[in-house]
Amino acid sequence: MPYWVTMRRFCWLALSAAACLALGGCSSPDGLKTVEKKKVATKAEEKTPDVFQATFDTSKGPIVVEIHRDWAPIGVDHFYSLVKTGYYDGNRFFRVTRAYAQFGINGDPSTSALWSTANLRDDPVKQSNKKGTLTYAHLGANNRTTQLFFNRKDNKDLDKSGFAPIGKVVTGMEVLDGLYDSYGDMPPRGQGPDPSKIEVQGNSYLEGRFPRLDFIKRVTIR
Numbered sequence: 001m002p003y004w005v006t007m008r009r010f011c012w013l014a015l016s017a018a019a020c021l022a023l024g025g026c027s028s029p030d031g032l033k034t035v036e037k038k039k040v041a042t043k044a045e046e047k048t049p050d051v052f053q054a055t056f057d058t059s060k061g062p063i064v065v066e067i068h069r070d071w072a073p074i075g076v077d078h079f080y081s082l083v084k085t086g087y088y089d090g091n092r093f094f095r096v097t098r099a100y101a102q103f104g105i106n107g108d109p110s111t112s113a114l115w116s117t118a119n120l121r122d123d124p125v126k127q128s129n130k131k132g133t134l135t136y137a138h139l140g141a142n143n144r145t146t147q148l149f150f151n152r153k154d155n156k157d158l159d160k161s162g163f164a165p166i167g168k169v170v171t172g173m174e175v176l177d178g179l180y181d182s183y184g185d186m187p188p189r190g191q192g193p194d195p196s197k198i199e200v201q202g203n204s205y206l207e208g209r210f211p212r213l214d215f216i217k218r219v220t221i222r
Contacts, residue, residue: 041170063172072123072164104147107203120144132169
């Protein structure tokens with residue numbers, strides 16, 4: 001089973017304060033969260049389609065993913081809302097190995113902080129983690145948030161550990177296969193980016209230390 005490191009909760013207070021300074025005028029983390037939740041609620045009024053395509057316009061080219069709500073309805077509804085609010089735009093593929101291409105930490109620390117406690121209940125695993133499937137990362141039961149990964153090979157061992165795919169690549173597998181992976185896994189298994197530092201420093205940390213990482217320019221739904 002892969003080693004997922006997020007370390008989100010320890011920096012919640014600091015990041016919330018930073019978010020207030022950045023936006024200017026919010027009086028508390030709760031006030032900031034209320035503003036963001038209103039924006040998300042407006043987007044969430046749109047009913048999630050049963051099947052739709054999400055196009056990831058990446059630095060290496062487009063990856064089109066067919067999303068199936070019946071595979072994992074809780075996860076898909078959340079993904080749909082995140083895409084509609086532009087959460088994944090500018091995200092780096094911060095963990096790219098032979099097996100996985102992981103993303104989902106926003107480049108703006110204040111935005112990441114807003115979603116840090118938005119844990120989802122688990123969806124039953126209905127599809128296998130075959131090559132090309134898109135799945136939420138998690139550290140255990142009922143703690144999925146925003147991070148997802150593409151399976152770059154068959155990882156069927158994840159099926160029994162609660163990793164429920166939400167969709168599969170329909171075009172662009174060559175793009176997925178071509179993502180830059182020479183930085184290796186994240187610490188302590190490798191020398192790649194540290195997710196906790198991405199949480200605090202955002203894309204400035206990645207651009208300075210890991211400039212060759214591929215990234216998502218924009219995700220659109222059709």
